[in-house]
Amino acid sequence: MxxxxxxxxxxxxxxxxxxxxxxxxxxxxxxxxxxxxxxxxxxxxxxxxxxxxxxxxxxxxxxxxxxxxxxxxxxxxxxxxxxxxxxxxxxxxxxxxxxxxxxxxxxxxxxxxxxxxxxxxxxxxxxxxxxxxxxxxxxxxxxxKKLDFPQIPNLVNYKGAMSIREIPKNILIIGSGAIGLEFADFYNAIGSNVIIVEKNAHILPNADREISLEISKNFKKKGIKLLTNSRIKEIKSINSKKTKIEIEDFENKSSIKVKVDYLISAIGVxxxxxxxxxxxxxxxxxxxxxxxxxxxxxxxxxxxxxxxxxxxxxxxxxxxxxxxxxxxxxxxxxxxxxxxxNNIPLCIYTNPEIAFVGYSEKEALEKGFEIHVGKFPFSALGKAKINGETEGFIKVIFDKKYGEWLGCHMIGKGVTELITEVIIARNLETTHIDVLESTHPHPSINESIVEAIENAYGKSIHI
Known part of the structure; x- marks a missing residue:
């Protein structure tokens, strides 16, 4: 045929x-x-x-x-x-x-x-x-991707992590990208003690630094343990339901040992x-x-x-x-x-959600741009208070010379939907003036974008 x-x-x-x-x-x-x-x-x-x-x-x-x-x-x-x-x-x-x-x-x-x-x-x-x-x-x-360790019964990837028919008392997640963070948030929410091991200095290492710090603060507040600058040194199966893990902190040149019910490998594909x-x-x-x-x-x-x-x-x-x-x-x-x-959104569906597009502040500076940076916290937003979801912020980055919208970084309730406004605006080569002249409804979460842009240009009203 x-x-x-x-x-x-x-x-x-x-x-x-x-x-x-x-x-x-x-x-x-x-x-x-x-x-x-x-x-x-x-x-x-x-x-x-x-x-x-x-x-x-x-x-x-x-x-x-x-x-x-x-x-x-x-x-x-x-x-x-x-x-x-x-x-x-x-x-x-x-x-x-x-x-x-x-x-x-x-x-x-x-x-x-x-x-x-x-x-x-x-x-x-x-x-x-x-x-x-x-x-x-x-x-x-x-x-x-497979870890360089022998396969044991309770070492699982994303497929296995969605097939656990019990609430693990202790669970360890290797990797803090989108997959690792989403599973960490889920198992923490249903009652597991969660440890994240990340080889880089910060979790979610590819995000803007302020986003990484904010989600770190949120996770620690929930009781999730973050071990950064760390790697798995040894895995030993105690029995079919328990595993002993040695974790090396290569920055401080120390190590800890923990016992867990499950390990989730989230080191990429x-x-x-x-x-x-x-x-x-x-x-x-x-x-x-x-x-x-x-x-x-x-x-x-x-x-x-x-x-x-x-x-x-x-x-x-x-x-x-x-x-x-x-x-x-x-x-x-x-x-x-x-x-x-450069106009592809990356979204992470933790609570709070994370969404970002374009350059981070560090990347924009490394590219040689002179920039305006603005932020607006959800704690100052009426609709966020109504929703009872005031964690997080909007961060915008604009080029000083031409007004190009270089990047936008969000953490908070519903931001995986909110990011679309930014993507369309950037695709249309919208400047900050175009957005500020567009009336946003009140009260709404969308107002936070206008407020962040006003902050970038020294025109904040509500902060």
């Missing part, structure tokens, strides 16, 4: 690419080896946010008396929390299956491998079929490129194993493309969506606008 386009992988990059191609009239197939939706839908973006929603509601009910509502007893049912997350996943999987069928895309299950030019084989339960294509998009995603047969057609990889592509996602071989987590860059679903659409539009001969990766 011959297709105009075959897409390997049905995650955010793969299924969006296939749908967009079908919309343009290409005869399209998706090859998926296991589950529709990829890691994002099945074990990442969607189910983790479901867990965090339950944890946040648990917190609200426990503290409902501050809103004038007395709840005598609040019980947590972990099985129901986990079941709800899996139900949401199943519903969204059905949605993707419907979209594939609606767009007349051929869905082929099995393991794909390039065998020769414009030809691919698919192995499904040892039954091998051959398919031919004019164009191929590789969207195989990524998998969790590596691309799925092995056993795809890339060497059969000479597709080049980076030193980190990602597929090399140009700005329109074409590999060094004509008609072979790659998008999503399998290429260098952001491992984010919303980036994969954009890459998929742009890649297909280029394939069919359009001239799409290239993605501005």
């Amino acid at each position: 011959h297709f105009d386009l075959i897409v390997i992988g049905s995650g955010p990059a793969g299924y969006v690419a296939a749908i967009r191609a079908a919309q343009f009239g290409l005869k399209t197939a998706i090859i998926e080896k296991k589950e529709l939706g990829g890691v994002c839908l099945n074990w990442g973006c969607i189910p983790t946010k479901s867990l965090l929603k339950s944890a946040n509601l648990f917190k609200i009910f426990k503290n409902s008396n501050k809103y004038g509502i007395n709840v005598k007893k609040v019980d947590l049912n972990l099985d129901k929390i986990l079941s709800r997350s899996r139900k949401i996943v199943a519903e969204l999987q059905k949605g993707i299956a419907f979209l594939i069928k609606k767009n007349d895309i051929n869905l082929i299950y099995g393991t794909a491998r390039i065998c020769k030019e414009n030809t691919i084989t698919v192995n499904n339960k040892n039954k091998i079929k051959t398919y031919h294509f004019s164009k191929l998009i590789i969207a195989t995603g990524a998998k969790p 590596s691309p799925y490129t092995k056993n795809l047969g890339l060497e059969k057609v000479g597709i080049k990889l980076t030193k980190n194993g990602h597929i090399q592509v140009n700005e329109y996602y074409e590999t060094n071989r004509k008609n072979y493309y790659a998008i999503g987590d399998v290429i260098p860059g952001f491992s984010l679903a919303h980036v994969a969506f954009q890459e998929a659409k742009l890649c297909v539009e280029k394939i069919i001969g359009l001239n799409p606008k290239k993605i501005n990766y």
